[in-house]
Amino acid sequence: MIVVAHIFVVLALLACSCIVAHPTIYPHIALKHGKGNRVRALPNPPPPIISYHIHITYTLFNPPVVKEALELRNRTRQRFQDYLAPDCPGRYDYGYLCMIDDHDIENTTLIGGPFVSGEWSIFVPLGDYPLITPWLTQNRGNLSLLLHPNTGYEYEDHDIWALWAGQRWPLDMSIFDKETQTNEFGHYPGDSDNPVCLSKNGVCGDDQLYTSTLCCFDLACKAAETISNGFSNHTIHRCA
Known part of the structure; x- marks a missing residue:
């Protein structure tokens, strides 16, 4: 009976040690310090790409560079005038190709980050990706281009899933949380705000x-x- 009791105690201790060890093995299920919410693991497979952003980045305190960035924006607007809808006042879920107009692109960085440089940007539905991405890649001149998907997981969108053409600028990634969905809740590729193709007469x-x-x-x-x-x-x- 003593031997059986000892075996039972050992098994119980092993079971308890396994339970205690789980937060270390799966750190994404632990409570995030100071935030009061759980850090979510990325879904598997990864979340679907709903749309894209193209950002042109540049040095704000260099007037010739700012001039080049503004000229590229004007050329882009002129070249795609038959495709562009009115400017978007925000960054997500507009249902059409549009230039984003949400801050003073000549004198200020984007409030809330993550850009530490000047930037202007375009909201790109999936169906318009092959239209505008090649043209801007080849016509950006000396400016840098950041292309990133929008999945709702902003850290991964701006970092591990992002593509750069030209010099890669630093981003303030501290404003994002890894493996955490922060937007695009309830949206999916092909909904009315994120079309994957053009309808009749487009x-x-x-x-x-x-x-x-x-x-x-x-x-x-x-x-x-x-x-x-x-x-x-x-x-x-x-x-x-």
């Missing part, structure tokens, strides 16, 4: 950019109308 390309965006369902990108900009004509393609 501008899908032209004779300079060719057919660059994706038309939905059984629609095809077809030549639709001729546009004159005062110097030359070009043909707009629409989903039909």
